Amino acid sequence: MDFLKQFGNYAKFIVPLRLEEGYGLTRKTAERAMDCGEKADLFIALDCGTNSVDEAAFIQSQGCDLIIVDHHQSKQKLPEGVLLVNPHVEGNGSDSDFCTVGLVFKLTHGILKLKRDQKDPTAFNITLRDYLDIVSMGTIADLVPLTRENRIFTRIGLKALSNTKRKGLGSLMRVSGMNAQHGVKPVDVSFKLGPRINASGRLADASLAVELLLSDDSAFCMETSLKLDSFNRERQEIERSIVEEAKRQVERTQADKSGLVVFGKNWHPGVVGIVASRLSRDYDRPCIVLGKEGDLAKGSGRSVEGVNLVQALSGFSDRLESWGGHPMAVGVNIQIEFIEELCSYFHEAIEAANAAPAYEKTLEIATYLELENITPQFMDEFDFLQPFGQENPEPIFATRSIRFRQRPKIFKDAHFRFSLSDKYGRPLQGVAWNLANRVPKTDTLVDIAYRLAWNSFGRQKALQLELVDWKYSKLA
Numbered sequence: 001m002d003f004l005k006q007f008g009n010y011a012k013f014i015v016p017l018r019l020e021e022g023y024g025l026t027r028k029t030a031e032r033a034m035d036c037g038e039k040a041d042l043f044i045a046l047d048c049g050t051n052s053v054d055e056a057a058f059i060q061s062q063g064c065d066l067i068i069v070d071h072h073q074s075k076q077k078l079p080e081g082v083l084l085v086n087p088h089v090e091g092n093g094s095d096s097d098f099c100t101v102g103l104v105f106k107l108t109h110g111i112l113k114l115k116r117d118q119k120d121p122t123a124f125n126i127t128l129r130d131y132l133d134i135v136s137m138g139t140i141a142d143l144v145p146l147t148r149e150n151r152i153f154t155r156i157g158l159k160a161l162s163n164t165k166r167k168g169l170g171s172l173m174r175v176s177g178m179n180a181q182h183g184v185k186p187v188d189v190s191f192k193l194g195p196r197i198n199a200s201g202r203l204a205d206a207s208l209a210v211e212l213l214l215s216d217d218s219a220f221c222m223e224t225s226l227k228l229d230s231f232n233r234e235r236q237e238i239e240r241s242i243v244e245e246a247k248r249q250v251e252r253t254q255a256d257k258s259g260l261v262v263f264g265k266n267w268h269p270g271v272v273g274i275v276a277s278r279l280s281r282d283y284d285r286p287c288i289v290l291g292k293e294g295d296l297a298k299g300s301g302r303s304v305e306g307v308n309l310v311q312a313l314s315g316f317s318d319r320l321e322s323w324g325g326h327p328m329a330v331g332v333n334i335q336i337e338f339i340e341e342l343c344s345y346f347h348e349a350i351e352a353a354n355a356a357p358a359y360e361k362t363l364e365i366a367t368y369l370e371l372e373n374i375t376p377q378f379m380d381e382f383d384f385l386q387p388f389g390q391e392n393p394e395p396i397f398a399t400r401s402i403r404f405r406q407r408p409k410i411f412k413d414a415h416f417r418f419s420l421s422d423k424y425g426r427p428l429q430g431v432a433w434n435l436a437n438r439v440p441k442t443d444t445l446v447d448i449a450y451r452l453a454w455n456s457f458g459r460q461k462a463l464q465l466e467l468v469d470w471k472y473s474k475l476a
């Protein structure tokens, strides 16, 4: 929108109302979009439309050109003349993993090059880099791998986001309690900005979030950010009520089952993962929570220590539409008529898994360090690996045979702080979240696994170890 307007186009947008108009590029959505007063001559569909053959023909029949920018797999051939910007076209696929906003960036880049070749003066006043704040947000929130070009988008884009000139993003960061001057991290996008932007689409009209990103009016931006924040709280409320409903279902029908499967046709597939985590933790049993989308039940499974969910489900794979994941977490799509069968299968499979010897929980260690290796210079170099996220997880380091000289200090009953010193006597501070029930003895050799971060407070920052796990050293 912003880019098109710079070239003097009169651009309008709509976001589909999922409940009334359905998902993606439907006839109803297309009709509403084209009913904008003046006759539209170009229609750009984003993140949808690849397989909307009839709708594309309808848009063309109205005398309108159509560009589809999308990353969903193409299954059908679109009418002649439709411009499809999509790396996943049958027989012509690429291994690109851009999400739609990344593709939009590519499209604007292409248009800009063309306009510069044509010596359009506007084209020389646009810096595409200024759009990377938005590109990085979409790339992180859509959970595409943060490797290759997506990594460049997010690395540069997160810096752009921390000094964004977009008033709407500034106010949204403020209501989210973010302090952008210390930099914006992928977790800020995933847990603070993203949920608030998405909340309006779940509960009201998603176009509110788009208006916020486009607006130059400070008062409107603040008011809208506060609205999105309250929608987000409402969403959390809904999550809580689904957890309660799921628990009632467990008590009623599965209290004696070793593996739990619960289904709610009104549960939003976007929250089932969180609900499954809660249930498996509270009942200390593997759990699959299914919501409904279209004709399918879509859900998430979460396991408990020692039970491999991928192994447990593999015997049922011929009944599943699609599924995948890792030992502790899976995603499952299943026809609703098979859910009952899944319930009894899952109970048996978990019984069998419980009877087998448990596998030992492991941690993947990036590398072993000596404490004296952890210097500000090391941290500067470590920073080049950022941003961490999908397919570029934050490394966990480990150090063998160290001693806690001072007793760690427990706080809030759940966590503890500790201080270590390297062989030159330089102190290193650390924190251990949720490990207060397992505090290492002092003056005993232990191996520790940890993450490294700068802890910022006010204008100061200090190096901090975040303890992930520890064990007493095996003596040679």
Ligand SMILES: [Mn+2]
Pocket: 047, 071, 099, 100, 142
């Ligand atoms: Mn998408």
